[in-house]
Amino acid sequence: MSFKAHTESGEESVPPDGRVSTPVHSTRGTDSLKNDKGLSQGRGHTMLTVREAIRERRAVRKFKPDPVPDEYILEMLEAARLAPSGHNRQPWRFLVVTDPEEKRFIEDSCRHQHFIGEAPVVFVCAADLSAFSKLSERLRYEEFIEYGVFDTFSGDLTDHAYWEKGFLSGPEPDPRAFAGAALANTYIAIEHLVLTATALGLGTCWVQARPATEALQKRFGWPEHIMCAAVIPCGYPAFLPSPRPRLALEELLLRPLPMVASHPTILYS
Numbered sequence: 154m155s156f157k158a159h160t161e162s163g164e165e166s167v168p169p170d171g172r173v174s175t176p177v178h179s180t181r182g183t184d185s186l187k188n189d190k191g192l193s194q195g196r197g198h199t200m201l202t203v204r205e206a207i208r209e210r211r212a213v214r215k216f217k218p219d220p221v222p223d224e225y226i227l228e229m230l231e232a233a234r235l236a237p238s239g240h241n242r243q244p245w246r247f248l249v250v251t252d253p254e255e256k257r258f259i260e261d262s263c264r265h266q267h268f269i270g271e272a273p274v275v276f277v278c279a280a281d282l283s284a285f286s287k288l289s290e291r292l293r294y295e296e297f298i299e300y301g302v303f304d305t306f307s308g309d310l311t312d313h314a315y316w317e318k319g320f321l322s323g324p325e326p327d328p329r330a331f332a333g334a335a336l337a338n339t340y341i342a343i344e345h346l347v348l349t350a351t352a353l354g355l356g357t358c359w360v361q362a363r364p365a366t367e368a369l370q371k372r373f374g375w376p377e378h379i380m381c382a383a384v385i386p387c388g389y390p391a392f393l394p395s396p397r398p399r400l401a402l403e404e405l406l407l408r409p410l411p412m413v414a415s416h417p418t419i420l421y422s
């Protein structure tokens with residue numbers, strides 16, 4: 154069986170193992186871009202599948218000094234850009250930092266975690282609370298209609314009055330009320346970015362001992378409605394930790410699932 158994947162050049166066949174050769178180009182030699190699995194990360198590199206990336210991602214806290222190719226940075230940002238969000242509000246914003254002095258500032262404000270400054274690139278990931286403004290809601294609502302999505306809704310969401318009363322009219326709410334929702338959506342985009350980094354042979358580490366939003370607003374001239382969500386240092390791993398333990402599937406289930414016993418899927422013992 155073969156699957157189809159969309160690339161810049163149109164549809165191409167994907168082998169059953171799911172490895173997709175993307176049209177990402179690197180200016181560096183492919184030999185220096187081999188990841189720990191020996192997969193080539195250069196021109197037309199082979200990316201890990203989603204399953205492989207999920208299983209192989211680690212919190213990486215030691216980086217090689219080799220720069221991350223621009224194409225990879227763009228591919229990671231593109232993966233974040235395509236994340237889903239409530240009402241398609243897309244509140245995520247990114248500051249891409251490679252300047253040593255700026256990285257030091259971020260490192261210092263992340264409780265002096267030194268590996269942040271050692272990473273060739275640092276993504277400061279933020280949430281834009283203005284994505285929840287009445288104007289923004291109106292644009293998204295019109296977009297749902299324009300793209301025919303409204304016709305696929307069900308229940309209360311099919312009622313225009315529900316949208317009008319709930320989101321579109323009335324006084325402008327305090328944007329801070331949406332901090333939780335904005336962060337939840339932004340975390341999804343960040344994990345897209347993180348898994349794409351893994352698939353490209355890069356290492357990342359979520360950092361939530363993050364700089365105070367006020368400090369970032371001051372340093373980088375951010376407006377008040379931009380709040381920091383997480384910091385993601387990124388680079389080629391100099392040390393890949395072994396898998397950290399995870400809870401057993403049974404411990405996550407709020408009700409036993411008979412199929413678990415007959416289909417064991419234990420990843421980490």
Ligand SMILES: Cc1cc2nc3c(=O)[nH]c(=O)nc-3n(C[C@H](O)[C@H](O)[C@H](O)COP(=O)(O)O)c2cc1C
Pocket residue numbers: 210211212213214266358359360361362363394396397
């Ligand atoms: C939301 C979040 C915040 C984190 N913050 C930090 C941090 O500030 N510093 C750090 O060294 N690791 C941080 N981590 C990494 C975790 O310690 C790590 O993901 C966890 O121990 C599991 O290990 P693994 O990612 O290698 O599977 C964070 C992870 C997440 C998801």
